[in-house]
Amino acid sequence: MNSAAAQSSAAAQSSVAAQTSAAAENRASKGQLSVKVPDIRCAACALKIERELIQLPGIDQCRTSLATKTVVIDFDGIQADIIFSEIEKLGFSPILDNNEEAQLQLNQDARNMLARLGVAGIGMMQVMMFALVTYVSGPDGIEPAYTRLMQWASFAMATPVAFYSAAPFHKGALSDLRLLSPGMDVPVSIAILAAYFFSVFNVLTAGSEVYFDSVCMFTFFLLVGRYIELSSRKKYQDGVDLSISCLPVKAAIADTGMLVPISDLKINDLVRVDVGELISADGIITEGSTLVSEMTFTGESLPIEKRVGARVLAGSVNIESEIVVEVSVVYEDFVIKKMADLYIESTLFKPKFSILADRIARYFVAAILGLAFITGLSWYLLDSGNWFSIALTVLVVSCPCALSLATPVAYTVAVASLRKFGVVVSSGEFLEKLADTSRIVFDKTGTLTTGDLTVIKIVALKDVSEEKILALCAALEKVSRHPIARAFELKTDYKVSDAEYAAGLGVLGAINGIHYRLGVSEFATENSLSPPDDSGIWVLLADTDPIAWINLSDEVRRNSASLISDLSKRYKISMLTGDSQPEALRVANLIGIESYEAKASPEDKVEKIKAYQSMGDQVLMVGDGINDAAAMGIAHSSVAVSPVDIVVQEAADATLLQNDISRLSTLLGFSIQVRSVIRQNIYWAFGYNLCVIPLAVSGVLEPWMAALGMSLSSLLVVLNANRLRWIGEN
Amino acid sequence: MEAIFFLVPLSIGIIFMAIIAFVWSVHDGQYDDMDKEASRILLDEDEINNSK
Missing domain, CATH: 3.30.70.100 (Alpha-Beta Plaits)
Structure with a gap:
């Protein structure tokens, strides 16, 4: 029987092994x-x-x-x-x-592109060398035999460039034509093929004009632009793929220890995460406290302390001790998953400004083709030998390649930088709206302040030293897990017996035979006493008689004041809080905020924001808790600072994953930078096309100048967008 | 100068071989990871084998 059991368990084990390696064995x-x-x-x-x-x-x-x-x-x-x-x-x-196919595909794309770029580069260098011979030969020219040799040599070198390197453009143009929506590839492809075949015709019929150098340069510079675009996409995708494929496949359910695939986890499931493991779900810690490394999200390698009630993200590492996490969203809504999808969204997103540019670009392509045709025809009728080269120049010079790159390249780079910076954006629209902000409304608790309570004042009612009062409180609060208890964390030699925690009221216990109570005044003493003033939270320490009032308040964040003084130069600043008037005044004075509203309910916050909006302000709401969610929804844009609740993150347009509010200033500056980069790109691309087309039509430009100009213009747009790679460093 | 009629086609032939070699090396994945290859020369092979 034993052996049968052993056999069946062995069979079970091998079936598990078979399952886990099934994908591999396939x-x-x-x-x-x-x-x-x-x-x-x-x-x-x-x-x-x-x-x-x-x-x-x-x-x-x-x-x-x-x-x-x-x-x-x-x-x-x-x-x-x-x-x-x-x-x-x-x-x-x-x-x-698990994302193997997409990964291999992207790798394959990158390799193809590199091979094409390399071939175009080699071809361009050779053809330029051959072309140079005819350029420098002077007015007398060289012997026709040598010219013909150079033409044939260029022909040989330009052929792989025109068909192998430029293949993506031809393919794109074909599918554009099939869909009857001429895109950027159509004029590019026509220009390359027309220049190539016209030159081939001249080589075969011993004509004089060849444009193989233009063909190669044009292809090479366009491919450089595409290659840069592809590599930045690949870099982003690699990073995201890596973090997603490193997620644990299964999560351990806390009570049963059963292993469940993380995609099957439901909201409110409790999962156990062992030391050194990756956290398997987005959720809230319900048991244990630990250090967590959130490097995947924030780039910050130092682990952060997380206690009960703190939010953890799937994909971060649990470093110190075992925890139990209550799952708060399903797999598809994990932040790490959202970040993966964000790239696609952001590349599809078009700000209003560029929608206009796109619409114009579409007519542009049709107009270019017509213009090139009419120009060529007119010069032909004027009996100019240059009619073809002029038509070609018009085609190349007016191609709005830079215009079509202007926005997507900038957004791609911006989103990748934001991700490294620890900001998750819900849509590309956010950056556009953020740049228009004129007033910033802050929540107080947890946003401008840390949300951690500290003792700020002690009013002794008996002749007892403050040290002793604090020590007594610390000893009593040891049994409590309430946030208030954290205000009293200090070393004490007092031994407490019969300690007890009364939820929502306070703690009680005996120290050296004396019974103490610490908590709200009704709990601590039978005689109801009112606190010295109404700022912050007051708790009462008492034995048989009241001993002392202790005033607790949350600490202002270390960098709140410098953030506000920095922002108030550029924006109108307001603070809304549900706390009492004196407390709001204290914080407002500490930080330097002039406009604030105390005792504001979530509804009041919404009303207040509406009022600001009716005054013509573009409002950015910065908050962290559920009580801010409604206000975030109504504001033009909103940022959640390291929120605990998923609801808040859903309501906010962007989330600062790191608990560091000073990043807000950088984020605002960055949004303006993104907007100006996109505008510069669009203005440049349009301006360039408009200035150069008349020159081309009048026959001043050579085709190679047009190719170089157009490619440099695209390159300039890509490089300008790449300035967005460095966020917050300048 | 007649040599040029032989040398130019010859050079084109060599370039085509170079192009083929380049395309082959790209598709072989030799350019996939520049970081690793860059530091390959810094590593002592014996050391790795000994530490096995």
Whole structure:
């Protein structure tokens, strides 16, 4: 019987093993395997894996990438799980890459693009060299035989460029034409092919004009622009893919210990996270306190202390001790997942400003084709030998490539920078609205203040020293988990017996035989006493008689005052709080806010924001709690500072993941920078096209000048957008 | 100067070989990860094998 049981348990185990490696075994014993190894930290790790794996029989090729922390293995005659265990033996923890196909596709795209770019570059250099011979030959020219040789040589070098390197443009143009919506690829493709075939015709018929140099330069510079765009996309995707594929596959349910796939987790499930593990769900800690590293989100490697009630994000690392997390959103709504989807959203987003530019660009393409045709025809009728080169120049020079790149490139770079900066944005629209802000409305508690209570005043009613009062309180509060207890955290030698915590009222216990009570006045003493004034929170310490009033208040954030003094130069600042008037005044004075409203309910906050809006202000609401959510919804834009509740994050347009309000100033500055970069790009692209077209039509420009000008103009737009890569550093 | 009629086509032939080699190396993944390759020369192979 024992053996039967052992057998069945062995069978169960092997079926589990089979399940976990099922995905790997699907690939049989031959094929390609892509494995994420998150603990590849340096080139030495990467090379070590490569060197050791390649020695295994059955592994044909093995490539590790330090940038994406991926190992790609070509194998024949070895099981995938053996490869896994070999990587594990080397001291790494491999994860099956679940986003493998998308990843390989993007890799393939990047390789194709690089190959095309390289071929265009080599071709361009050679053709320019051959063309130079005819440029520098002077008025007398060189012998026709040499000219013909150079033409044939350029022909040979330009052919792969026109068909292999420029293939994406031709493909794009074809599908554009099939959909009857001519995009940017149509004039590009027509220009390349027309210049190429016209030159080929001249080579074959011993004509004089060839434009192979223009073909190559045009293709090369356009590809440079596309390659830069693709690599910035790939870099972003790599980062996101890495963090998503590093999420644990399964989560442990707290009471049963059962393992559940994280995509099946439901709201309010309790999951257990062991020390050193990745947190498996977005949620609130309900048991235990620990240190958590949120490097994935904030780029900050120092771990942050999290206690009961704190919010944790899936994908961050639990460092210090075991915790239980109550799941607050389903898998699709995890912040880490949202960040992955954000890229796609942000590239699709069009600010109003660029919607106009796009609409114009669409007519532009049709207009260019017409213009090029009419120009060519007119010059032909005027009996000019240059009619073709002029028409070609018009086609190339008026191509609104830079215009079409202006906005998407800027947003792509901006969103990637924001992600590194620890800001999750719900839509690209946010950046546009944020740049228009004229008034900033702050919530007080938890936003301008830390939300952590501290003792600010003690009013002794008996002759007892303040130190003793604080020590007594600290000893009594040891049993309590209420936020108030954290205000009294200090070392004390007092021993408390019969300690008891009364929810919502206070604590009681005996120290050296004397019974003490600490809490609201009704709880601490039978005679109801009213506190000395109505600022902050007052608690009463009493034995048989009242001993002391203790005034608690939350601390103003270290950098709130400097933030406000900085922002008030550019914006109108207001503070709304539900707290009492004296408390609001105290904080307002400390921070330097002139306009504030105390005792504001969530409804009052909404009304107040509406009032500001009717005065013509563009309002940015900054808050952290549920009581701010409604106000955030009504404001033009809103930022949540490290919120605990998911509701708040949903309501806000953007979330500062790091609990550091000084980043708000940088964020505001950045939004203005993004807007100005986009405007510069659009103005530049439009201005360039409008100025240069008359020159081209009048036949002043050569085709190669047009190609260079257009490509440099696109490049300028891309480089200008790349200024957004450095957020908050200048 | 007649040599040029031989040398130019020859150079084009060599360039085409270079292009093919380049395209092959790109598709072989040799440009996928510049970071690792950059530091390969700094690592002592014996050291890694000994620490095994």
